[in-house]
Amino acid sequence: MITPDGREPVSTSGHLAEVHESMGGEPQLDFPGPSTPYIDYQCLDVLLAIQRPLSDAPAEPTFYILGQVKELLFKLLHGELCTVRELLDGDDIAQAVWTLRRTRRVIELLNGTWDVLGTLAPTEFNAFREHLGQASGFQSYMYRMLEYVLGNKNAAMSRPHRHVPHVHEKVQEALRAPSVYDAALRLLARRGADIPESVLARDLTEPYVPHAAVERAWADLYRAGPGDDLFELAEAMIAVAEGFSRWRALHLLTVERIIGNKTGTGGTAGVSWLRRVSEYRFFPELWSARSLL
Template structure:
C-alpha cells in the first residue's frame, strides 16, 4: 500500500482503525498483521510439559532470548562488514541499536527471576539435559564477538548441519578482527597485530593496548576511533550485564545446584561472567 492509498484510507475511516481485516490479507484464514509477523506460527511454538503455570514464563522468555540472539548476531555481523569497508559512522549507528537490543535482552531475566525455587523444581526435571549452554545462536553470537573456542563448536558434531553452521562462524572474522583491521589501516598498529587465523582464541597484544591508550589520550586526533572504542566498550558492558543478571537469576531460583547441561551451575556462570571481549579496551583503562 502506497502513502497515497494509506492517506485515502485514513480519510475514509475518519482516522479510525480499519476493522475489515480482509483488506490486504494473503489468505482468507488470516489478517495482514498475522501474515507479516507469522503470528499464528509464532504463537503455536509454546509447548510446556507440566501443569506448573510458571513454566510458561520460563519457556517464552527463553524463546524471546533466542530471537534476540539472532537479531544481535545479524547486527554484529553487519557492523563487522561495515568496519571492513571503513564505514565507521554507519557502524557506530548500528552499534547504538545493538546497545538498545542488549538492554531488552537483559530485561528478559526479570520475569524469570520471579520464579520461586518450588515453582522451578515443579518442571525442572522436564528439561532433562537441555541447557541454554547448548543454544547455537548464543554460541554463534559469542564467536561473532571474538570468543573463539573450537571445542565449543565440536559440541554440535552429532548434528551435521548445525556443526557446519557453527563452525563457519568460528572460522569467520569476528567484530574485533574487523576493528583491529581498522586500527591497522589507520596506522595505529602493525600488520602483525591483525589476526589471520580467525578460529583461534584471541591473545591480548601490548601493541594493541598502546594503540587504544593513544586514542584515549588524544581523542581529538581521531574522534571516530575514540567513539568506536567507547561503543565497543558499551557493547561488552551490556553483554556482561546480561551474563551477570543471568547468574543472579539462576542463583535466586535454584541456589548452587548443578546445571542441567552438566556444569556446576552458578559457579560456571560466575566464571563465564568474568570473561571480557576486546580485552585491551579493558586493560588500557588501568593506565589513566
C-alpha cells in the same frame, strides 16, 4: 505480486494514504480473506503455535516463553553485529557506531529477561525442572554464534551441534569468520595504528590473545579525546562489551537465586561454572587500555 516467501507485500505509502482518507483517521477493522495483514507480516499463527511446555506447572510458560524471546534477541544481535563487522570493513565508522548503539539497547532488553526469570521461586522452578532433561542454555546455537561474532572463539563449545548438520555448518562458519573486534583492529591498522601482523593474521578459530601493542593503540586513541570517529567507535564497542558482561553477571545471580549450588541441567557445575565464565571480557584491550591512561 507475491514476495519470495509466498506472502503479500507490505502496502505502498500511496495505498496507505488512501486507506487513511477513507477511514477518516480511524483504524481499519474489516479485511477480506482468512487473515489480516499483521498476522501475515509477523507470521503470528506460526509464532504463537510453537510454545510447548512439557508440564502443567504454572510457572513453566514464563521460563519457556522467555527462553524463546532470548533466542529471537540472540538472532537479532547476531545479525546487527555481522552488519557492524561489514561496516567496519568498509570504513563506514559512523554507521557502525549508530548500529552498535542500537545493539546496546537490544542488549538492555535482553538483560531485562533476567528480571522476569528472577521472579521464579525455587519451588516453582523445581516443579518443572526435571522436564528439561539435559537441555541447557549453553547448547543454544544462536548464542554460540553471537559469542563468536563478538570474539569469544571457543571451538569446544561448538561440539554439542556436531550431529545436527544444518546447525553445525552455521556454527562452524561463525567460528571461522572474523569477529567485530578483528574488524575493528584491521580498521585501526588501516588508520595507522601499530597493530602487529601476528594479531591481524592470527588463526580466527583460536581464542584471541591480548597484545600489549593493541592495548597501547587503544590508549593512544583515547588520549586524542572525544570528537575523533575512532574514539566514538571505541566507546560504542565498550558499551556493547559492558552490556554482555552485565548479561553474564545477571545470569549468574538469577541461577544462584533459583537453584543455589545445584549442578546445571547441561552437566556444568552450575553457579561456580557461571562465575568463572562471567569474568570473560569481550574486546579485552579496550578494557585494559584504561589502566594506561
